[in-house]
Amino acid sequence: MPVTFPMPYAEFLGALPVKSVEFDLPEAVEMSRTAGGDLLVAAIGARLWQGEVMLGKLNPWEAQDAQALIDLMRGAGSSFLATHTRYPYPRQDPTGSVLGASTVQIAALDGTDARMISLKGLPVGYALSRGDMLSFTYGATPLRYALHRVQDAQITADSSGVTPAFEVLPHIAPGAQVDAAVTLVRPHCKAIIVPESTQTGRQSRFMRDGMSFRFLQTLR
Template sequence: MALSFPYALDFLASCLVGPDIPLALQRFDERSGASDSRFWGIQMAMPLWGATYPLYSAKGAHAREVNAKVYSLNGMSKTMLWADPYYTGPASGVRSGLGNVTVASVRQDRGAIGLSGLPVGFVLSAGDYLSIAYASGRIYFGTFAEGGVAGGAGGLGQRDLFPYLPFGIGVGDRIDLVRPHFKAMVTEFTPFASHRGKWGDSASITIMQKP
């Protein structure tokens, strides 16, 4: 059976686990300054999520399998779906009843959204992740900057998030709050090394969001 791209979440990403996952937004800003301590900055491109981390050792056969799957991404030319393996969902601990959450509204500057389809009384927290599939294969991934409590109809008024929503996302699009993910490319990879203990170790990976 031929490989399908992007790889599904449980095909490769669930194997890429290490002691720490330093997921962070990487900015592409250009800065300049003057002798009087004034500084200016301009955003050259939208921020992208990324992480560099070591991988846990694995049994030899599994280590070789992971190596092969990463090699088959052919550098940065192909992608996989990736989710933080240590993220367990909203900070409130509620994971049920979130299968039909959708975008209810989008602020004009695209820096906030309203939500519908939430369980009544659901608590959204600043720092909760979300992802939204849109435009036939693209995936937005972001974090809420403020929280709130869903009302009696399961709605929540507009809450700030970051990065801002790209064009193409609109009212009615489904929001994933349980296992938010994004499309990622591997920019650097140190493969598992084998040794006589029949284990693979010393692997590390750098991933970056593919917008």
């Protein structure tokens, strides 16, 4: 049946025998130096997530299946939902059981400070920690996927399930809306495989080892 992009976690990243996924949020700045020795740094664009997916040792059939999936994703227009497989849940809810079926939403955004966000719909006393991730969608045609990392040491939901405002990185893009649904379980961004980054690994008599690819968040 025809593939729909971005491919959901279960159909691509979750279907690969992943050994590790690394995420990075590199700076998007340019720097210049004045005659007096001052360093001038300016932002030149949105900060986008990037990283690398490493697969484990594969038998020949596993390697063939993985290569077919990866090659599909290397085509123009292909994309998938990238999530940090090592940290699928918030730190203080390592199985997601406390969150359960809660419907989490954006409670408030700061119109003057794109770093700040508040959530609602959480269990009473639910805690988020520095390094936890959250995601939501915004915009239309295209639908954009935002992935943010909590920067405050700890945020706790009050008796109404609402958090105080807290800081996230990267900054929240224009277009994000109050009441948008927020994902805390396998939060994700839309990503593409970086061209010419795929490594097919080495084939021994019985196993293939070292298959990997790099990915980059896309907002389109």
